[in-house]
Amino acid sequence: MSELKVKIGLECHCQMTSLKTKLFCRCPADYRGKPPNTNVCPTCLGLPGSLPYLNRRAVEEAIKVALALNCKINRRMVFYRKNYFYPDLSKNFQISQYDYPLAVDGYVTINVGGVDKVVRIKRIHIEEDPGRIVYKGSIESSPYTLVDYNRMGVALLEVVTEPDMETPSEAKAFLQELRSILEHLEVSDGSLEGSMRCDANISIEGGSRVEIKNITSFKEVERALSYEIIRQRNLLRRGVQVKRETRHWDEVRRVTVALRAKEEEMDYRYFPEPDLVPIEITDEMIERIKAQLPELPAARRVRLVKQYGLTEYEARVLTSDKHLADFFEKLALIHGNPKVDCNLVINELLRLLNEKNIGVRDLKFTPLEVSELLRMVDDGTISWKSAKYVLRRMVETGEHPRMIVETEGIRRIAKVEEIEKYVDMVFERCREDVEEALKDPKVIHRLVGEVLKETKMLADPKITFQVVSKRIEKLKTIRKWGEVPP
Amino acid sequence: MNVLSLTAKQIAELVLTGSLSPVDVVEAYLDRAKRLNPKINAFITIAEEQARRSAEELEKRLRKGFSGKFVGVPVAVKDVISTKGIETTCASRVLKGYIPPYDATVIRRLKAEGAIVMGKTNMDEFAMGSSTELSAYGPTRNPWNLERVVGGSSGGSGASVAARMAPIALGSDTGGSIRCPAAFCNIVGLKPTYGTVSRYGLISYACSLEQIGPMTLDVDDCALLMEVITGKDGFDSTMIDYKFKWTPREVKGLRLAVPKEFFGEGTDERVVDKVWTIIKLLESQGAVYEEISFPLARYVLACYYIIAMSEASSNLARYDGVRYGFPCDLSSPWYDSYSKVRGEGFGVEVKRRIILGCFALSAGYYGRYYLKALKLRTMIRDHVLSILKNFDVIVTPTTPFPPFKIGERIEDPLALYMADVDTVVANLAGVPAISVPAGFVDGLPVGAQFMANYCHEDLLLTIAKCIQDETKFHTKVPEEARL
Numbered sequence: 007m008s009e010l011k012v013k014i015g016l017e018c019h020c021q022m023t024s025l026k027t028k029l030f031c032r033c034p035a036d037y038r039g040k041p042p043n044t045n046v047c048p049t050c051l052g053l054p055g056s057l058p059y060l061n062r063r064a065v066e067e068a069i070k071v072a073l074a075l076n077c078k079i080n081r082r083m084v085f086y087r088k089n090y091f092y093p094d095l096s097k098n099f100q101i102s103q104y105d106y107p108l109a110v111d112g113y114v115t116i117n118v119g120g121v122d123k124v125v126r127i128k129r130i131h132i133e134e135d136p137g138r139i140v141y142k143g144s145i146e147s148s149p150y151t152l153v154d155y156n157r158m159g160v161a162l163l164e165v166v167t168e169p170d171m172e173t174p175s176e177a178k179a180f181l182q183e184l185r186s187i188l189e190h191l192e193v194s195d196g197s198l199e200g201s202m203r204c205d206a207n208i209s210i211e212g213g214s215r216v217e218i219k220n221i222t223s224f225k226e227v228e229r230a231l232s233y234e235i236i237r238q239r240n241l242l243r244r245g246v247q248v249k250r251e252t253r254h255w256d257e258v259r260r261v262t263v264a265l266r267a268k269e270e271e272m273d274y275r276y277f278p279e280p281d282l283v284p285i286e287i288t289d290e291m292i293e294r295i296k297a298q299l300p301e302l303p304a305a306r307r308v309r310l311v312k313q314y315g316l317t318e319y320e321a322r323v324l325t326s327d328k329h330l331a332d333f334f335e336k337l338a339l340i341h342g343n344p345k346v347d348c349n350l351v352i353n354e355l356l357r358l359l360n361e362k363n364i365g366v367r368d369l370k371f372t373p374l375e376v377s378e379l380l381r382m383v384d385d386g387t388i389s390w391k392s393a394k395y396v397l398r399r400m401v402e403t404g405e406h407p408r409m410i411v412e413t414e415g416i417r418r419i420a421k422v423e424e425i426e427k428y429v430d431m432v433f434e435r436c437r438e439d440v441e442e443a444l445k446d447p448k449v450i451h452r453l454v455g456e457v458l459k460e461t462k463m464l465a466d467p468k469i470t471f472q473v474v475s476k477r478i479e480k481l482k483t484i485r486k487w488g489e490v491p492p
Numbered sequence: 493m494n495v496l497s498l499t500a501k502q503i504a505e506l507v508l509t510g511s512l513s514p515v516d517v518v519e520a521y522l523d524r525a526k527r528l529n530p531k532i533n534a535f536i537t538i539a540e541e542q543a544r545r546s547a548e549e550l551e552k553r554l555r556k557g558f559s560g561k562f563v564g565v566p567v568a569v570k571d572v573i574s575t576k577g578i579e580t581t582c583a584s585r586v587l588k589g590y591i592p593p594y595d596a597t598v599i600r601r602l603k604a605e606g607a608i609v610m611g612k613t614n615m616d617e618f619a620m621g622s623s624t625e626l627s628a629y630g631p632t633r634n635p636w637n638l639e640r641v642v643g644g645s646s647g648g649s650g651a652s653v654a655a656r657m658a659p660i661a662l663g664s665d666t667g668g669s670i671r672c673p674a675a676f677c678n679i680v681g682l683k684p685t686y687g688t689v690s691r692y693g694l695i696s697y698a699c700s701l702e703q704i705g706p707m708t709l710d711v712d713d714c715a716l717l718m719e720v721i722t723g724k725d726g727f728d729s730t731m732i733d734y735k736f737k738w739t740p741r742e743v744k745g746l747r748l749a750v751p752k753e754f755f756g757e758g759t760d761e762r763v764v765d766k767v768w769t770i771i772k773l774l775e776s777q778g779a780v781y782e783e784i785s786f787p788l789a790r791y792v793l794a795c796y797y798i799i800a801m802s803e804a805s806s807n808l809a810r811y812d813g814v815r816y817g818f819p820c821d822l823s824s825p826w827y828d829s830y831s832k833v834r835g836e837g838f839g840v841e842v843k844r845r846i847i848l849g850c851f852a853l854s855a856g857y858y859g860r861y862y863l864k865a866l867k868l869r870t871m872i873r874d875h876v877l878s879i880l881k882n883f884d885v886i887v888t889p890t891t892p893f894p895p896f897k898i899g900e901r902i903e904d905p906l907a908l909y910m911a912d913v914d915t916v917v918a919n920l921a922g923v924p925a926i927s928v929p930a931g932f933v934d935g936l937p938v939g940a941q942f943m944a945n946y947c948h949e950d951l952l953l954t955i956a957k958c959i960q961d962e963t964k965f966h967t968k969v970p971e972e973a974r975l
Contacts, residue, residue: 048594049727052810054587054695055574055596059729089806089853093826098809150822153814275853277862280700280803281691282729 010211010242012235014177015128015169016227018184020194021135021201022067022161029134029161030058030101037156038198050159052096057281060085064161065285067193068108068132069295071163074187074302075127077112081287085132085279090272093153094136102133102164104276106284114187115304116179117322125180126168135160157200163193169207174231177206178224182326185224186303189328197329197365206231210238213248218262221255230255234262306331314344323352329366330356336373341380350380354394358401370404379407391463392416419465425457425473428465432456433477443478444485450474495520500565500659500713504606507554507564514554514564514608518547521566521610525657531972533632534642534651536571538611539578546608553606561720563606568658570649571612572619573704574693575599578609582695583627584617586837587817596693597728598662598704598721605720610658613648617839618808619664619697621645622672622911623901626841631898634676635970636936640895643673643911649707650677655973660713662721664694666702667796668890668915671927674707675890675939678929678965680714680956681707683915685946686922687732690725696807698800699730701919710966711957714926718949738950743958744778746951749883753789754914759892763938766931767889770940773962774955781887784879786917788872793909795872796916798852798865804842805849811837844905873921880923880945885955888914890927890939918943926952929965937965 025035031049048056065083072079086104112127137155141148165184171177181204185196196202203222208231209215218234221227238248253262278284301309303325310321310331324331334351338344355376359366379396382388388396388411399410411417419425433440436456443449450471457470495503495517506512522540529535543566550564569575572582574592576599581587599609616626624647625631632647634640635655642651646663650673653661663670665683674681683705694704706717718736725731750771755764771781813820813833820829838846852861879886891911901907918925923943930940940959944951960966 048592051815053574053592053594053816054580054582054590054810055592055691055693057692057728059727087806089809091809091812091827091830093812093814096810096815098812099806151826273855275806275850275855275858277802277806277853277858280698280730281696 010239012172012211013169013209014171014174014231015207016165016167016171016177016180017205017207018165018181019135019203020163020165020184020188020196021198022064022163022193023195023198023201024067024192025061025063025161027061028159029061029064029132030159033159035160037160040156042152042154043156045156046158050096051155052098052158058101058279060282060285061161064132065108065287066291066295067161067191068130068163069287069292070191070299071165071188071193072109072112072130073292073296073299074191075109075112075114075130075165077109077127077130079109079287079292080106082106083108083285083287085282086276087279089275092136093151094139094158096137096155096158100134100136101279101282103131107131114180114183116176116183118173118176118179120318123170123176125170125176128166128168130166131164133162133164134158135162169209174228174235177231178228181224181227183303186325186328190300190302190306192300197367208234208238210235210242210248213238213242214250216248216250217252218255219252219265222257226255226257229260230262233260237262303328314338314348316344316348320348320352323356324348327366333366333373337376340374341377343380346380350376350397354397355401358398362401369401371400371406375400375407382407382411386418386420386466387411388416388418389463389466392418416462416464419461420469422469422473425461425465425470428457428460429470429473429477432460440478440481444482447478450478453478496524496656498659499710500562500708501716503565503659504561504563507606508559512564514547514550515544517564518543518566518608518610521658525611525652528655528657528972531633531638532635532651532655532657533630534613534648534655534657535568535611536581536583536614536627536629536648537579539575539609542578543608543610550606550608558606560604560606561716562602565607565660566610566658567602567607568611568613568649568652568661569599569609570615570646570661570663572615572664572695572697573599573662574695575609575612578612580612580695581628582618583615583629584811584838584842585628585818586811586813586833588628590817592693594693596704597690597725599693601720601723611652613646613652613661615648616645617842618695618804619645619666619669619702620804620841620845622668622908623896623898624648624673625898625902626839628839633898634895634936635972636676636678637895638972639897640936641676641898643676643891643895645669645673646681646707647673647676650674650679650681653677653679653707653709654970656969659709660717661707662704662717663707664702664704665915665919666698666800667912667919670705670707671890671915671925671939671941672911674927675930675941676895676937678932678937678968678970679707679709680711680926680928680960680966681705681939682714682718682926682949682952683918683924684718684722684736684949685732685734685924686919687730688722688734688736688947688949690721690728690731692725692727696803698803699807700803701796701800711953711960714956715953732947734947736949738953740957741950741954742778743774743955746774746779746885746955747883748774748779748781749879749886750781750783751786751789751879751886751888752783753786754888758910758913759889760894760933762933763889763891763893766933766938767887767940770928770930770959771887773959777958777962782883784883786875786879788868788875789913791868792872792916792920793913795865795868796912796920797848797909798861799869799920801845801849802852802862802865803849805846805853808838808842808846813837841905869920872917876917876921876923876943877945880943884944884948884951886943888941888943889930890914890941894933894936894938914941922946924949924952926956928956928959929963930959931963931965932968
């Protein structure tokens with residue numbers, strides 16, 4: 007059986023984390039870390055009599071995104087009510103958009119395995135985030151539901167794609183590109199927990215469309231889609247029709263479970279929100295915002311290659327996270343060796359970040375301190391290998407690199423006299439090897455290795471080699487002539 | 493001098509000059525309200541303690557030189573308007589025990605002028621009704637005849653003013669809810685232009701139609717109240733920049749349109765008679781009138797109810813017992829708890845409107861009902877505006893019949909909806925409308941209604957003032973309220 011074609015479309019919910027206040031009231035938009043239900047007012051709690059009042063900045067921020075995603079912007083924007091009952095929704099309706107969304111018909115270019123691909127954007131609209139539901143244990147067994155409305159009313163941007171992606175890795179690439187664009191626009195900080203969530207639509211040729219809800223990270227998107235492809239393929243292989251339904255991604259068990267069949271799909275009873283007037287978006291407004299658009303990831307990649315002589319691949323890795331690219335550029339500016347700097351950022355720093363599961367901005371040091379670390383490599387104070395170790399310690403402790411080098415005693419041993427002391431010790435200890443080395447020059451390397459081991463790898467290997475070689479030569483002379491002539 | 497016979501304006505003047513103390517004023521009205529309420533049931537909550545405390549604080553502030561338009565004036569507030577620290581129920585079981593943590597904008601403005609909230613008045617549950625019989629707290633009785641309805645849905649506010657239990661009151665008007673009880677109570681009731689009074693804190697029934705407005709004994713109090721409550725508010729996006737200011741003028745030369753459909757079949761002939769008397773009176777003062785046609789009249793009720801019910805179905809979704817009001821059952825799944833709260837918390841008329849509204853908005857019927865109603869609404873508005881191009885005001889009866897007996901129409905929702913037939917046009921169009929006392933039929937008050945163009949409340953008050961001066965109907969006091 008030939009592989010059946012897969013179609014994937016995404017609906018991404020991105021919090022506009024750069025806004026100071028929520029979408030329809032004056033509560034702070036930054037709800038993170040606050041005690042439950044303290045970041046609320048009558049409006050976001052949906053108390054009787056409260057009314058929404060639009061945060062105009064949200065519209066401007068959203069226009070920025072629409073322009074960056076090459077969309078057509080509607081000149082008249084209308085908010086609708088989407089009615090459904092759920093405890094996380096304080097009014098039991100959500101103010102969202104339906105007809106006349108902010109923007110439609112855009113596209114984003116992604117790159118997977120070196121191949122460019124265009125993903126079409128169907129629409130972008132603004133809506134309010136619901137509150138957060140906390141279950142004790144799992145959704146099925148929890149004896150009660152706790153609701154925290156601190157998040158209720160935070161501005162969300164919903165970006166909906168056409169079903170243009172064909173593999174889970176394309177979906178992941180799209181999300182990474184979107185996140186990077188939002189970060190470059192300074193609209194949303196994708197590294198904040200819960201700031202980007204998505205639903206995925208997936209169908210396999212010959213089957214129906216299945217929607218997977220509430221996926222919280224890029225990793226989970228790949229996993230959920232891969233699971234779903236296998237599930238649907240197995241069904242089709244057995245001749246079972248794939249049902250059109252909505253499924254929930256269970257992160258813990260790593261399976262999708264059926265939520266509801268499409269036959270009983272909710273009727274949201276959309277109608278224009280009477281408490282908000284339609285918003286006119288003028289050409290002047292769009293032109294003004296367009297003029298202020300910053301450099302976007304695609305353009306930045308081109309520039310990075312040109313300006314620093316990086317490879318396409320390196321530029322892509324750097325721009326996958328705006329803050330990573332920012333970090334690199336600052337480092338390159340201070341240290342001035344882009345190839346080395348890029349190598350350190352991509353190969354060492356990024357690995358450490360992934361390992362510790364933190365973001366660039368969580369680092370307790372700046373590019374300046376990293377440049378000092380590299381300077382110690384440049385002037386021979388420490389080895390490249392030690393530098394990697396120091397970087398790890400910096401990530402862990404946030405201490406200054408020079409401090410780490412001093413306290414941990416990992417300064418490189420490069421003085422001949424000092425190395426000679428270790429050579430003495432090794433020659434004393436490894437007499438047999440010395441004998442062998444006198445006959446076979448290759449064994450010299452073994453002795454060098456012993457010296458390095460003795461110095462905990464701190465001795466300069468080149469100088470050590472020279473010292474050891476010299477000593478062997480000297481011994482050979484002694485063996486041949488007895489005493490060395492003065 | 494009996495405080496209870498004074499207008500709000502007079503009370504404020506006497507308090508400012510030191511002839512009256514706010515505490516004495518409040519005590520007099522509290523005493524009156526407590527005495528009459530068992531009979532009339534105008535108040536759901538008499539905020540005795542809060543009113544006393546406010547009066548005492550006000551005395552202190554007065555000594556420091558505080559001044560305001562409503563200094564020491566008790567105000568009765570319809571129980572649909574949020575009052576900080578005072579239970580606000582919308583006359584519904586679903587909101588029993590709910591104490592808002594904030595004041596509606598109108599309340600904030602009134603307090604800033606020295607007014608004192610003395611209680612929350614009875615109403616049809618969630619303002620859905622035209623008789624104040626549909627309250628979870630029992631019907632309000634008409635001070636002019638205790639067997640009769642008081643009109644609705646702001647019936648408690650109407651009765652409280654008519655029975656001198658409060659000098660002024662606030663009501664809300666979605667389809668005539670201020671004007672109908674004003675007519676049935678022989679007082680002045682004004683629905684302002686949509687967008688001129690902040691709805692922040694007004695518990696929504698149908699947000700695109702409703703406005704808070706004054707209910708007063710006389711026209712001057714009405715004007716004063718309008719001065720205080722109008723004006724842009726940062727908490728309501730639908731507002732226009734407008735501050736009411738009234739300079740009385742002559743009615744001479746004003747052109748009145750009399751749409752014959754609102755005087756025809758279904759309207760009590762005695763009511764028609766009274767309104768014509770008023771029109772003739774205005775003519776005698778120099779106004780001119782012309783009979784015109786309003787062919788869309790037969791559609792206004794259907795249009796109004798579809799829009800109102802649709803919005804209501806969404807606005808009332810938040811009453812689930814999770815955060816306030818009717819307690820939800822924590823031991824059952826949330827959807828069962830929701831059903832229980834909403835099943836037991838709402839009255840039958842509210843449930844009827846929610847269900848009809850859901851139906852009208854549902855995917856399969858949206859185009860057939862809601863969208864059609866919106867189009868019709870545009871046509872009605874355009875028609876009203878086209879009339880007001882050639883005329884200053886449109887005159888109709890406020891209601892097609894005088895106050896009916898309690899229980900008479902309650903079993904027949906459609907008969908009850910008929911009470912709104914004259915008033916809903918103003919809400920659909922968003923224009924201001926006033927009900928002015930127009931005389932008595934068998935000892936029961938009836939009202940005349942005037943509609944004007946956007947923000948032309950001044951015209952309405954000018955006409956009302958003229959009628960008041962010529963008829964003195966406003967000086968008549970119901971038997972039950974003899975002082």
